[in-house]
Structures are given as structure tokens and as C-alpha cells.
Amino acid sequence: MTQTNTAPLARYRTMRRIRSFEERVGELFLRGASAGSMLHLSIGEEAVVGVTAAMTEGDSFTTHHRGHGVFIGRGADPARMMAEIAGKEAGYCRGKGGSMHIADRALGHLGANAIVGGGIPHIVGAGLTYRNLRSGQVSVAFFGDGAMQQGILYESMNMAALWHLPVLFCCINNQYGMGTRVDRSAGKLAFSERAEAFGLTGARVDGTNVEAVHQVATALVAGARAGQPGYIEIDAYRFYGHARMDKSPYRDPEEEAEGRLRDPVVTARARLAVAGLADEADLARIDAEAATEMDAALEYAVEAVAPPLASMFEDVYAPGTAQPRPQRDRLAAILSEGSRA
Amino acid sequence: MTQTNTAPLARYRTMRRIRSFEERVGELFLRGASAGSMLHLSIGEEAVVGVTAAMTEGDSFTTHHRGHGVFIGRGADPARMMAEIAGKEAGYCRGKGGSMHIADRALGHLGANAIVGGGIPHIVGAGLTYRNLRSGQVSVAFFGDGAMQQGILYESMNMAALWHLPVLFCCINNQYGMGTRVDRSAGKLAFSERAEAFGLTGARVDGTNVEAVHQVATALVAGARAGQPGYIEIDAYRFYGHARMDKSPYRDPEEEAEGRLRDPVVTARARLAVAGLADEADLARIDAEAATEMDAALEYAVEAVAPPLASMFEDVYAPGTAQPRPQRDRLAAILSEGSRA
């Protein structure tokens, strides 16, 4: 339940934790401990917490490849996340998925997806489940502006509207899909018009204002729960490169500098102080706690052990059903004198 | 060039020819001479002639599976069409494509398609060619209301708008996709809003009024030629079943009877008479000529010979390049004493 006094502070804390987490992911990479370099930081997009906070227990979601922030917003354990990003056995997915494929059934995370748009229809399917079971749950898809040009999004929107499903489409518009600014990828930028044309309730919100996002999201989630699916677009800016190796040479430095001024964490912090909901000491403590928590997550991930080699054959199919046959077993069966005699 | 006096009559003639052609396709099937039963008649959709007449020589197009009428509108030879539908060597595609895959490079027909939505992006590609070559041509995609729920349509619309391509999207909304009425497949029915949201100029026109269709199409084709892609929807009714075997048991007979009153051919005929552009004798002559022409096309197709068996290996790859190896040749090479000695 949203409490006018403490909730904004809680949201700030979550945003700060996301920011700190992402900074540690960068460090993990620099220390050579990440599984690969396909690490997409959500710095600048922390106002998504306005949406995650509008969801309740039992609601589910999918994310795109830049989904760390969303997951933390829904209650993720940063240590297990970081361990997954490091490809370790202790990670959320036993080191099989990594940054782009984190999931957690318990928290309703139906999966981050490395196919742009790939996870979007899954929430429509979840919505179908909730409708059929009359469970009152909502499912939310988080994706980027790039996914606005994937056809499957419109198929998903249409089905959601046609069947009045309890779902919300959340576009985190950070202005870029890799090196392509959104005006170079879309014929028309008023994306919420698209959503409306497909029968959704559409809205676009300033991504520096987590409370505004939260207000709109709360209404849309309620609408979705009542069978009117919605679309919310968070107008943000991608602070850094697309992935860890990208220095965004295709961006105008001036634009970039300006974009980074649109900082949802800094803005929220200032607003809390102005509104008298927290003083500098409170905020500094929150910041420090986040830093400590994420330092620990980083160390946990670095220390954690790699998955055993044989685990690669597990989880292809459910336990107790036919399992993949390791190549060496096959080769041995062919080549060992025994079977060829 | 449209001439106010003779053009409407010419359009009527084309519509009547389409109607007669489709009736003969039905006969071809009943005589057991069609290649299969996947025959989709465009009866009730003849006002599409308003669009085909707005195109000029050199313009290209693709159609869906219900494209006979469109092709006749663009000048097809009905005999070669009918022969193709019968799977004969003399057909447009040497008996390889059939009703759902008719094409004619000479007339700009880039292909009928049996994948709902499959041919739509091809006109965007054609538009890219015309833009790059500054050729002044336009390309038009014809498809049904069913394709409005295929994601590739929106990807295509977006690219067309983004790159200002000379293309037109023409939705022949006959209210049904197989047994599904359009209100059971779309969350919102004002499809031209979708097109507009993607940056196209959109319009919906009464499908019993070929002249109205022609007027709107002429403006949209001109706009497209100037770099503003368009969308036109023809509001029609599918008179008969989805394909030849379908008796539409899922349709309300009353609705069907009413729908068939919305007859574009009958309406056009009456309007011509009322406007004094033709008298009953003229119109009867046109009707009779169409009947005679299509009778001849039917007989031509029935008489035509089947393609030679060996032709199945041709046209997989271009002549002069590596060709598929017939199975018997391979088996013979393996099994004949010679090569195993």
C-alpha cells in the first residue's frame, strides 16, 4: 500500500540501489569477472521504479536485455543477480542465463530476453492465465524504444485489447536503440498514439519524475486489472553506451551531456529534500547503505564458484524425462571395441 | 489518363470481367480441372478496380491469396491466369504457382502470396528501389483485413513512413478472415487510425462505390509518388466462402444476404445508367463480352497441357547455376554396380 510519506523515500532508495548495482556491474566487467561483455546498464532509467512500485505481489513481468533495474524494483536479491551476471552457480539461473536471461519465478520475473521484443507476448499469455483463473494478477512487459518497431509488439497489443487482458506495456524510451536515435527508427514518434490505435490506454511520462511515473502507472495498472490494458512510456535518456564496450561515438557530446542532466536519481533526491520528506543525512545514509549492499553483492559474485561442467546437460528438459546424451558417451559407444565387435 | 466520360465505363467493364472470371474459376473447380481447392474468389471486392486504375504503367504490386481481381485490374490475360489456376504449363507460372502464387514481371505483379502478410514488405522494398533510382514508380500492397493483425504490416508501414517511400497499402476489408469476423480479430476497428499513427495518410472508402475508391486512391497514389506513403481500406463484403469448399456456416444468413446487397458491380452498373454514361444495351454488351471472354479463358485452361515432369527441377535456381540433383540419379549412382565396384 502506497503511503504518501514513506513511499517516495522507499522509491528513492530503490532507485539509488539500482544505480549502485549498475555501477558495480561495470566494475565486475572491468575486473574481468563478468560472463562476457553483453552488459546493458539501466543508468538513467531508474524512474521505472514508478512502475514496479505500482505492481503488487503476485504480479508478473518480463524485461528486455536492459532489465537489471526493473528486477531490483521488483525485489531481486542483488547478490544472486550479480552472481548470475558473473556466470556463477549461485546466480539466479545457475550461471546459464547471465545478464540478458535473468528470471525468478518466485518474484514473478518470467524472464529477461535477448531478443528485442521476444518477451512481450509472454505477458499477454500471462494475462490470459490470470483472466481464465480470475486471479486478479497483472502482467507487465518492460522493453525499449527499439522494440516499438518489432511487429510482435502490435500483435501483442491487439490481442491484449481484443481479449481485455490485465496487462501493461511499459516502454522505457531511452532515445536510442544501440546507435540509432529513435527519430531515425520511427516514422512517427508519438508512440502512445500507436497504442491507442490498437485499443490500449496510452500515456507518456517524464522519466526524471519517478512520482509522476508512479501516479500514471498506478492508474494504468488498476485499469489493466479491470480488463483495460494499458501502455506507459517513460521518457528517459540512456546515460552510457549500449553495452559495456560501446562509447557512443555516434552521439553528439552536447546532447549526451544534456541527457545526463535528466537524472532521475538526482532529481528524486532533490525533490525529497525540497518536500521535506528527508534531510541530507537520511539521503546520505540511504546512498551509503546502497553502496555497501552492492559492494557486498559484487564480492559475493566474484567469490562464488563456477557451475560444474556436467550441469550443462541439466535443465534442457525437465528432470525425470529423456536427457541429452553427452557427445563423449556417444563417441565412446561407437569407438570402443566392445560395441563394434 | 482518366477521362471523365469513358473511364467509369472502362472500370465497370473491368469489374464485370473480374466477376465473370471468378465465376469461371468456380466452374473450373466443379469440373475437377483446378489445381486443388485453394481458390479464393474476390467476388464482392471488385471496387478494388478503383485502386488498380489509379496506378500507371510501371507501377508494381503484390497481392494476397485473393488477388485474381487485382491482377485483372492491372491488365492480366485471363486465359493465362486460368491456365495457371489449373496448374498448366501455359499458365503465368508454368503451373508451379497456381491461384495463390500468380505473378507477372511484365505487368509489375511481384507475386500473389499464400502467407498472410507475406507480400507486404516486398512493396516497401520496391519503393526503396524506386526512390533510389528516382524512377517515379509506385508500389502497392493488396491484402485483407486478416493481415491487419500481422506484425510485419506495421514494420512495413513504419519503414515506408520513415523513409518516405512511394508506396500504398491497400486493405481489402471483406469483414472476414476465414471464419473470423473482423470484430473478433481486432481490438479496435478503425484501422486507418493505426496507419495514421505510423505516419501514413489513411482513408477508408465504401467498397460499393468504385468511383469513390478511385478518387481517394488517385490522391493517395499521387501522395505516395511524392514520398508520402498512404493507406486505403476498401470496405467490402466477402460474398462467398473463404475458399471453394467453405459454405460459411459460421455466418449469420441474414448478415450474408445483406452483405451481398452491397454489390459493387451491380451498384456501378446502376450508377452508370443513372448518370447517363451508358444505356442498358451498352452495359448488356459489356456483360456479354466479359462472359464470352471468360468462357474462352476457361476452355483454354481446361485444354492446356500439364507441365512436363522434368520441369519440376527447373526454376529452383537460375539457369546456368548449380541445379538440384534428381533423387533417382543419386540412388542410381549409389546402387549401380559400376560406382560401388
Added chain:
Amino acid sequence: MSAFETTYREAIRQALLDAMQADPDIILIGEEVGLYGGAYGVTKGLIELYGAERVIDAPISEPGIVGVAVGAAMTGLRPVAELMYVDFVGLVMDQLANQAAKSRYMFGGQIGVPMVLRTQGGTGRSAAAQHSQSLEAWMLHVPGLRLVMPATVNDAYHLLREALRQPDPVVVIEHKGLYTMKGVLDVDTPDGEWGQPVIRRAGTDVTILSYSRMLHESLAAAEVLAGQGVQADVIDLRCLNPLDDTMIFESVRRTGRAMVVTEAALTGSVASEIAARIGEACFDWLEEPVLRIGGEDIPIPVSPALERGAIPSAALIAEAGLWLVKREAPAWAP
């Protein structure tokens, strides 16, 4: 009473009926599965029985439909998504191979996708290049997916029932040419074990391996061969992914000769996989090369005569078999 004669189509319908009756979480979703009753009539009447919430007529949005099924499966339903023609699988391979098949793995075992994708393929109706294909090889090559292709009325029922009990995604490919085929359905007794081939005819001279409609061409060929004194062991592969090859190897080691028959374009087909496995595991037992017989490496032409010519017939299988076993060359041999 539990065994009766019916058609392949009705057997599938019965399986859906029985499964939906037993498990309220099963839903059907696909184009025309409801009011229309399915493009080939398989789901006729189900919407009247189970309502529009469980029998869902979907828009023409194949990628979306499969994606919706994935999400529904992840959250507790057991969807049967229908793809009207396997030819459209090119639209959904991402949702099938990257999403449905890999979720359990990527997510470290947390999230399974217990869904079934029903579809049908094959030639026989002059439906041309985009409505006549046999594309099972694409799905054979996807770890995490299961793939079954029933050839008999009884299997049409039981493989689907079993698919609906699996914790992982199963693709069921029916054959459009088999829907009207009659046979005995025994709802209590499957033709064989889930995941295993079945020997449909016992023989000692050559093993013929096939599945789906080609099983029947193979059985017809076996009759012809029997007339010439050649007894063929005819094996129905049924469950293609994962592929259990034990029974295959046993048979070939007995007969010393093998032919693998598929309706699909031969290159890169299921037949190639089977032949390669036999070549590895039965090398010392083989008297002759493992012969593959498949569709020509061409798109399917619409013209009926060409269409028939593009795929294997009982006659061709028998000719090749005689040549293989008795060194009797057919008329078309060089």
C-alpha cells in the same frame, strides 16, 4: 468399448476432448480453432463444449500466438497452440526455438514451458509451395523441444495425450493427407512407449525407417517387397526429438540393411540424421549403404502431377529396396 474404429482427425479431436475434460488448465489457441472448428475440422465443436475462454480464436498473428502460449504455459495454463500449416513455422521459429525451447535452460530450470504446438504438413492437396512442406527438420535441430509426428489413428490420440502431460514444449505435426484415414483407436493402449519408435511390420532382410504419411508408403512398399521374397522390418519413428535410437540400431544390426524415408526435401532432413546415426552405430553390421529416400530438393509445385513426382511413392521405395537387397535394378536405372 475402449477400442473402436475412427479417423485420424477424430482421434486427435478425441484426445483434445479427453484432455480438456481431465485438465481444466488446457486451453486451445489458434486461428479458426473455435467457431470454424479448425481449418481441417479437427477442433470442431470444442468451443461449444468448453467456451471461448478455453477455445480461443486468435487473430492472424502467428508469432504473437506462440508467444502468448509461452507466457500462458509459464504461468500455469497448458496451452495447445495451433499453427494452421507447418509452412508458417518460419514466422514462429523465434518464439519456438529461442523462447519456448530455451526458457527452462536459460533460467536455470526455474521456468518450464509446458505447451503443445499442433500443426500439420505435407503434400497431397495441390496447395503449392507455401502450404505443402515438411519442415520437421528445423525442429529436430532445437534442443529443449520435443517433436512427435503420428502416423496412425492410435498414435494421433496417444501422442497428443502424452504431449499434454509433458513438462516441456512439444511440437505435434500431423499430416493433412491422413485426416480421413481410418483405423482403430484404443484409448487405453498406446502403440508404444512415449519417446520410442514402434515396429509396424517385422522383417529380417531390410529395415525401413519412416514416419508420418511416409510410414504408409513404406508399409505398402514392404508388401511389394514381400511379394518378391524380401521381408522388411518397418519402423515408425514417431518421436523425433529427442530421438531414441536404440530400437533403430537393434533392427539394423539384425537386418544389415536400412532405408530411411521422409517426405521432406532430403538435404538436411530427419532422414539424414537417422542415416548418419546408423552409419556411426551399426557400421560393422551393415551389408549395404544406408539409403535415404526423400522429397526432391525443390519447392512443392502446384500442378498435381508434379506435386506427386516431388515426393517418394511406395513404388520408388520398393524399387530402391529391391535394388538394395536383391541387386535388381529398376527400369529407370542407367
Added chain:
Amino acid sequence: MSAFETTYREAIRQALLDAMQADPDIILIGEEVGLYGGAYGVTKGLIELYGAERVIDAPISEPGIVGVAVGAAMTGLRPVAELMYVDFVGLVMDQLANQAAKSRYMFGGQIGVPMVLRTQGGTGRSAAAQHSQSLEAWMLHVPGLRLVMPATVNDAYHLLREALRQPDPVVVIEHKGLYTMKGVLDVDTPDGEWGQPVIRRAGTDVTILSYSRMLHESLAAAEVLAGQGVQADVIDLRCLNPLDDTMIFESVRRTGRAMVVTEAALTGSVASEIAARIGEACFDWLEEPVLRIGGEDIPIPVSPALERGAIPSAALIAEAGLWLVKREAPAWAP
């Protein structure tokens, strides 16, 4: 001067440059091919040279992009569509297999689709299950398509140049692990004939057949084998569809032993097709079974150690080769 050392990445870029210079109808279309210069830097600088009408940054709309390329190819351009990862091919298989590959056939030879689809695949970057696959087998199984996979710097150039002269659609799959590999590019002299394999190392005891990055593992294995007195004939398959098997058969008939190596999940792979063909055509010459060595039948895990373990290594190939040729079992043998 026409031969110089460069990288695989630069060779591809050079091919695009030279081809675009020679043929104004060639356009590039794909995600990030312009300003960004390609996800792997292959198209860097081309938009500056040829402008945004010929180097087209496309929205993230893979099915649409390939469809646009098909239409452009039908009407006179020669598009090079880029799919950033072959893993996304599941989104475009309809446009590729049902449209690009079948148009010439369905339309009776009237309309060809002279387009190239460039993409890259393979493991090596801990990019996980949706960015590490080797999916060439799907395209092997599509009549009407051509498929090439360069393993060397010179082939990276020449196969692409030749693909851009073909009247039919060609898929070119590069390997992400090879972009930084150095080698000699001779722009006047291809490694071999278009459509044919190339013998990369001559030997007499065993034929090792592979392609793309696995060629290099195979060559490394051949070195190890040579140290043990086993001389391997190493063949680079290069052009997989259509597959010309003449040279393959010649080699295996000489050596009497064959191993086919692929990085892809083994079941249903290109290796299975090659093994099946050898089994048919070289039966009387084979001393030992045709051995397939491939990726495990699992999705690719993100963890680096697991990822490496999921695909063949030079060590494994050499071990299998020694076992095959000299009956020397490796340490892991039972």
C-alpha cells in the same frame, strides 16, 4: 599488391567496398550498419562513402528488413541485408524460406531474388543461448537458397563477392570468433571454385570435414594427429547449399575414414547431412564409421567454462581421430 595481410573483418568490409564500387545497385540494409558501423564493425565507414540511400540503418524489424530486401531485389537493386546475429533468423525464416527462396520457383522462373543475407553466428563471447547459436542447418534444408560460410580471410572476401554476383538469394554466415583473425587476402585469387569445398591440408589417413571456425579447430587437431603419425586430409566445406559432394567423396574414398565437425548442436546438423551422404556414396571404401563431432545437444550456457565445454575443441577432434585411426582410446574412454 593484390595480396596482403588483413583480418577477416576487414576482408568482408573490403568485399562490400569493392562490390559497392563496382555495382551501384548494391545497397546495405540492416540494424546499425550505418552510423554505428555494424555491431562487429564490419560496415564501418561505408555510410560515409556511399550515403544513407545505399547504407540503410533499419529499425529493429527483422522480418520487415528481409522482406524489404526481397522486394528491392525483385525490382532491380541488389540488397545486402544484415541480420545482426544468426540467432534472430527465427524471426525471418518465413521471408527467407517462403519468400526469397521460393519466388523464382513459384513464379515459374519470372522473378529472381538476387539478395544476400549477411549474418554471423557461433560461440566464444559468453553471449548466451540467444546470441551464440549455429543455425545453418535450417538454411541447408531450404531448396532455392544458397548458403556459404567462410573460414578464411580470403574466403571472407571472395565468397561474399561471388554471392553478390548470384542471381539467387545467398545467406552468408560469418563467425563472431573469426573477425579478428589475420590472414592473406588476394583479391584476384579465390581459395577455390564457387560452390565447391577446398582442401586446406592434404593427408591420406583420415578426412576431416568442417567449415567456419571449426575448420581451425580441425586444422589444429590435424597438427596434433600429424605428431602421432596420422595425416589428415582437412576439407573446408565453405559452400553448404547447394552442396557439391564430389570432392568430399574423392577424399573419403582415398582415406577410408571420415570425421565431420560442426559447432552446431549435432542432431539435425550439417554434419549429419555430410555423414549421411558419405555413408551412401563411399560405403565400399570406408574402413571405419563416419564420425560426427558437434556441439552438445543443449542451448549455449552463458558461463564461459560451460560455453567452451558445449562445443568441440581441437583436443576432442584429435582424440577422436586417434581413436578412429589408431584405435588409441582417450583418457575419458570407458
